[in-house]
Amino acid sequence: MITTIRGRQTTAFAILLLGLLAAGLLGIRSLKGLSKEFDAEMARVRKTTELGTELQRDVIELIFAAEGYLVSGSSDQKRRFADLAGRTQEVATRYRELEGMGAEEAQQVERLAATLTQLEVELARAHALHDIGRRAEARAVADAAHPLAEEVASLISALGERQNQLLEASTAALQDRADERSNYVLTILALAFAMGSLLALATIRSIDRPLAELVSAALQLGRGDLRTRVSGNGMPKEFAQVGAAFDSMAGGLRNVAEQVISTASQVSSSAAEFSAISEQVAGSTHEVAAAMSEISEGADSQARALTETASAVVELREGTGSIESEANKNRELSHAIQREASDSQQSVRQAVDLLLALREVVHRSAEEIQGLESTSDQITGFVRRITSIAEQTHLLSLNAAIEAAHAGHEGRGFSVVAEEVRKLAAEADAAAHEVDETVTQFRRWVEKAVAKMREGEGQVVQVESVARGAEGALDTIATDLDRISKATDEALVTVQRSRTLLEQVASNVASVTQTAAAHAARSQDVSAAVQEQSATTEQISASVSELVTAANNLRQAVGEWKV
Amino acid sequence: MRSTGIRASVVGVVALGLWAAGCDNGGDGAATARLGVAAPLEQFIGSQTLRGAELAKDEINAAGGIRGQQLELVPVTDSARAQRAVPVADGFFRDPAVLAVIGHSTSGATLAAASIYNRGIPAVSPTSTSPEISDAGDWIFRMASSDAANSGRLARFALRELGTRAAILYANEPYGRGLREGFGKAFRAGGGQLLEEYPYIEGETQDFEAYLLGIQTANPDLVFVAGLDVSAGLIISQARALGIVAPIIGGDGLLGLAGRDSAYDGTYVGLLYHADAPGQTGRQFVESYRSRYGEPPDHFAALAYDAVKLVAQAAEDVGFDREKIRDYLAAVGDGRAAFQGVGGLIAFDANGDPREKNYAVGRIMGSRIELVSVEGGT
Numbered sequence: 001m002i003t004t005i006r007g008r009q010t011t012a013f014a015i016l017l018l019g020l021l022a023a024g025l026l027g028i029r030s031l032k033g034l035s036k037e038f039d040a041e042m043a044r045v046r047k048t049t050e051l052g053t054e055l056q057r058d059v060i061e062l063i064f065a066a067e068g069y070l071v072s073g074s075s076d077q078k079r080r081f082a083d084l085a086g087r088t089q090e091v092a093t094r095y096r097e098l099e100g101m102g103a104e105e106a107q108q109v110e111r112l113a114a115t116l117t118q119l120e121v122e123l124a125r126a127h128a129l130h131d132i133g134r135r136a137e138a139r140a141v142a143d144a145a146h147p148l149a150e151e152v153a154s155l156i157s158a159l160g161e162r163q164n165q166l167l168e169a170s171t172a173a174l175q176d177r178a179d180e181r182s183n184y185v186l187t188i189l190a191l192a193f194a195m196g197s198l199l200a201l202a203t204i205r206s207i208d209r210p211l212a213e214l215v216s217a218a219l220q221l222g223r224g225d226l227r228t229r230v231s232g233n234g235m236p237k238e239f240a241q242v243g244a245a246f247d248s249m250a251g252g253l254r255n256v257a258e259q260v261i262s263t264a265s266q267v268s269s270s271a272a273e274f275s276a277i278s279e280q281v282a283g284s285t286h287e288v289a290a291a292m293s294e295i296s297e298g299a300d301s302q303a304r305a306l307t308e309t310a311s312a313v314v315e316l317r318e319g320t321g322s323i324e325s326e327a328n329k330n331r332e333l334s335h336a337i338q339r340e341a342s343d344s345q346q347s348v349r350q351a352v353d354l355l356l357a358l359r360e361v362v363h364r365s366a367e368e369i370q371g372l373e374s375t376s377d378q379i380t381g382f383v384r385r386i387t388s389i390a391e392q393t394h395l396l397s398l399n400a401a402i403e404a405a406h407a408g409h410e411g412r413g414f415s416v417v418a419e420e421v422r423k424l425a426a427e428a429d430a431a432a433h434e435v436d437e438t439v440t441q442f443r444r445w446v447e448k449a450v451a452k453m454r455e456g457e458g459q460v461v462q463v464e465s466v467a468r469g470a471e472g473a474l475d476t477i478a479t480d481l482d483r484i485s486k487a488t489d490e491a492l493v494t495v496q497r498s499r500t501l502l503e504q505v506a507s508n509v510a511s512v513t514q515t516a517a518a519h520a521a522r523s524q525d526v527s528a529a530v531q532e533q534s535a536t537t538e539q540i541s542a543s544v545s546e547l548v549t550a551a552n553n554l555r556q557a558v559g560e561w562k563v
Numbered sequence: 564m565r566s567t568g569i570r571a572s573v574v575g576v577v578a579l580g581l582w583a584a585g586c587d588n589g590g591d592g593a594a595t596a597r598l599g600v601a602a603p604l605e606q607f608i609g610s611q612t613l614r615g616a617e618l619a620k621d622e623i624n625a626a627g628g629i630r631g632q633q634l635e636l637v638p639v640t641d642s643a644r645a646q647r648a649v650p651v652a653d654g655f656f657r658d659p660a661v662l663a664v665i666g667h668s669t670s671g672a673t674l675a676a677a678s679i680y681n682r683g684i685p686a687v688s689p690t691s692t693s694p695e696i697s698d699a700g701d702w703i704f705r706m707a708s709s710d711a712a713n714s715g716r717l718a719r720f721a722l723r724e725l726g727t728r729a730a731i732l733y734a735n736e737p738y739g740r741g742l743r744e745g746f747g748k749a750f751r752a753g754g755g756q757l758l759e760e761y762p763y764i765e766g767e768t769q770d771f772e773a774y775l776l777g778i779q780t781a782n783p784d785l786v787f788v789a790g791l792d793v794s795a796g797l798i799i800s801q802a803r804a805l806g807i808v809a810p811i812i813g814g815d816g817l818l819g820l821a822g823r824d825s826a827y828d829g830t831y832v833g834l835l836y837h838a839d840a841p842g843q844t845g846r847q848f849v850e851s852y853r854s855r856y857g858e859p860p861d862h863f864a865a866l867a868y869d870a871v872k873l874v875a876q877a878a879e880d881v882g883f884d885r886e887k888i889r890d891y892l893a894a895v896g897d898g899r900a901a902f903q904g905v906g907g908l909i910a911f912d913a914n915g916d917p918r919e920k921n922y923a924v925g926r927i928m929g930s931r932i933e934l935v936s937v938e939g940g941t
Contacts, residue, residue, distance in 0.1 A: 082760070085762070089735075089740065093674075093695065096674065096675070096677070096678060097678075097698075098678075101678045103649055103650060103652075103653040103679060106649045106675065106678050106679060107646060107649045107650065109675075110645040110646040110648075110649055110675045111646060113645065114645065114646060117735040117736060117762070117764055118764055118767075120735055120762055121735050121762045121763055121764050121768060124761055124762050125773055125774070128761060128773035128774050128776075128777045129773045131777050131780075132773060132776045132777055132780065134773070137773075
């Protein structure tokens with residue numbers, strides 16, 4: 001159900017418009033459809049008529065040609081006859097192809113075609129008889145064929161007639177359909193009109209009744225009956241809204257009136273109290289004025305204290321500046337130490353490298369000296385061989401001396417030689433012993449040197465580990481310094497931020513100081529105002545008694561309202 | 564109020580039942596699918612057509628029918644006459660139980676009935692060969708190749724085997740005229756000469772003496788008879804009686820002459836199908852036909868058999884809906900698979916004509932037709 005007047009009106013218009021539109025569309029469609037069907041019918045009839053005319057003409061010419069041949073025997077006429085025969089059959093075929101043929105028309109066409117065929121065959125037979133010289137028979141056959149031509153003509157006109165009947169029938173049918181369609185259109189229009197009117201009436205009625213209700217309620221309200229309400233049920237939405245507004249207005253009025261009534265009595269009773277209080281107020285005001293001057297002084301001393309605070313803050317800020325510069329120095333120092341440490345580390349590394357090279361050299365030397373030891377072994381072997389040779393030589397020289405002794409005189413010379421040899425052998429043996437001793441001595445030195453070398457090597461390793469330890473320590477120092485430097489940077493940032501904050505604080509303190517000064521000035525103004533207020537309080541006292549009178553009057557006036 | 568309402572509905576139900584029974588032609592109520600068969604039933608062509616159609620129907624029903632329903636044929640004669648074909652077609656069109664029409668057997672009847680079928684019932688002609696059928700409409704199909712092609716093949720055969728001077732006797736209706744025109748054109752194009760061309764009315768013209776005397780005078784190498792067996796029989800008898808010895812050749816319409824008179828022996832006929840022709844499929848069909856009717860099938864029977872099978876296949880596939888059957892047929896060989904019939908592969912062109920079907924020439928020898936030549940090409 002539509003509940004608003006606007007909605008009802010819109011719906012009524014929409015129904016009317018839709019009805020009109022539907023009627024219009026139906027009308028247009030019907031007209032189009034009907035005119036199309038009518039055109040098709042007309043086209044068919046026209047075509048039938050044209051075909052009929054053409055066929056009629058061809059049939060006449062056909063007979064003319066046939067007769068001509070019978071008279072003249074001209075082969076031209078015979079050919080013309082054959083051509084026309086073909087053409088008439090074509091026309092019959094075209095008849096068959098006409099659209100919308102009913103069974104009856106189709107049969108009429110077949111009858112026409114059959115008659116035409118017969119006519120042609122009879123005339124052809126006449127020609128054949130003529131050709132074989134049976135002229136009289138030919139003439140008779142041709143004459144007998146003439147009624148067939150008449151039949152063709154009457155069949156053509158019957159077809160035309162039939163088409164006309166069909167046209168009339170279909171025209172009547174079209175007329176009926178047109179009437180039917182126009183009835184549809186009228187019905188739709190009437191329905192749309194009726195529905196529209198009903199809706200309009202309902203709308204008008206739905207305005208009238210609630211309007212009357214609203215008017216009577218307003219009159220009642222005017223007479224002072226604040227309990228009046230409008231029932232919103234069954235009203236259109238718009239009126240229901242007005243009714244609700246009216247009701248809430250009446251409710252509001254009633255609340256106001258109730259409050260006014262109760263307030264009026266309160267006012268009158270309060271006014272008396274008020275009067276007494278106002279006296280007290282006047283007394284208090286004097287005390288206030290005294291307090292205010294104290295406040296004023298307090299404000300002054302506050303302002304002064306704030307000024308001192310401001311200067312302290314400025315000092316603090318400056319102190320912050322020196323912290324910052326110290327921090328900066330600190331940072332630079334730590335950077336310098338870092339650089340130094342890094343340099344030392346470099347030197348230590350170089351020293352370690354050198355030590356490593358030295359260890360290598362010592363190691364190699366020890367090896368070489370050990371090589372010498374084996375050489376001395378070879379020498380010892382060599383000396384032993386020489387010693388044994390010397391011993392054998394000594395034995396040999398003894399034997400030679402014995403042999404020489406056996407030889408006697410002849411052997412004297414030989415015994416001298418043997419003696420010499422024995423001396424030589426003794427010498428060689430002595431020399432060999434000497435060498436052996438030297439070698440033994442040499443080997444002891446070598447062993448001592450090797451031991452020393454090994455000792456040196458061990459010490460180098462110790463030095464290296466110490467150097468590595470130093471390098472690690474330097475590394476740690478560098479890392480620590482880096483951390484210190486970073487911490488210093490952070491401290492610096494914090495200090496800078498503190499300084500900014502302190503600056504803000506200084507400026508805030510300054511502005512507070514200003515405000516405090518202003519307050520001090522203002523409190524003096526207030527103190528003056530309080531004194532003025534004291535005078536005013538006296539006047540209020542007088543007004544309150546007038547208020548009491550007015551409140552009593554008001555209470556009387558609202559007494560007439562029904563709430 | 565209430566009782567009248569009930570009474571009204573009872574009356575309605577009874578009326579509906581009566582109407583349904585009427586549709587079923589008072590049958591035993593078993594569900595059936597119907598095909599109209601339109602052919603000159605009292606003539607040779609028609610009886611052969613019906614034989615082929617019956618054989619197909621019985622095979623279909625033995626295999627379970629169409630969608631579980633028995634197939635029923637409704638044979639009605641058109642006497643091969645255009646004027647009779649129209650009411651026959653109208654009857655089929657008005658019977659909603661008839662799904663499609665197998666027919667008509669002859670070109671004139673098919674053309675005359677076409678305007679009725681084109682209102683919305685598919686017709687598959689087994690043996691109409693007139694070139695005009697190609698343009699007969701969207702609801703007309705045929706299993707036979709057009710005489711536009713067939714007549715040319717006959718003319719080339721005649722020029723090659725019979726001679727170059729011809730006289731023509733033609734039935735003055737679509738079949739005869741179509742054959743005459745195609746034959747004449749191809750014969751002249753092949754170097755032949757047409758001496759005389761005479762029209763007659765199929766089944767009506769009795770006396771051909773005047774024409775035959777003219778032909779005797781002209782003395783052609785061959786006489787081409789473009790028509791059906793009824794008139795052709797008269798023509799041949801009268802010609803032989805007059806002493807005309809020239810060989811006689813005609814289209815498939817002359818097939819019915821076989822076995823009727825020894826005077827017809829030696830007549831050449833065009834064949835849309837021959838049981839002995841090489842490349843023919845459907846040996847099974849030939850055997851079934853022979854065992855049932857005691858003779859080999861001719862093209863009227865074979866192509867009617869194919870037509871029934873094709874339409875049944877369509878109805879099995881798309882259901883008992885004339886328009887859907889038509890659409891199915893139109894798509895055979897063009898969107899759907901070609902149909903393998905006993906008379907060759909059927910693939911319809913846009914005119915509902917089968918593309919590329921072979922054509923044979925036979926000679927009547929007693930009751931048999933001896934296969935002389937298979938003519939391909941166009």
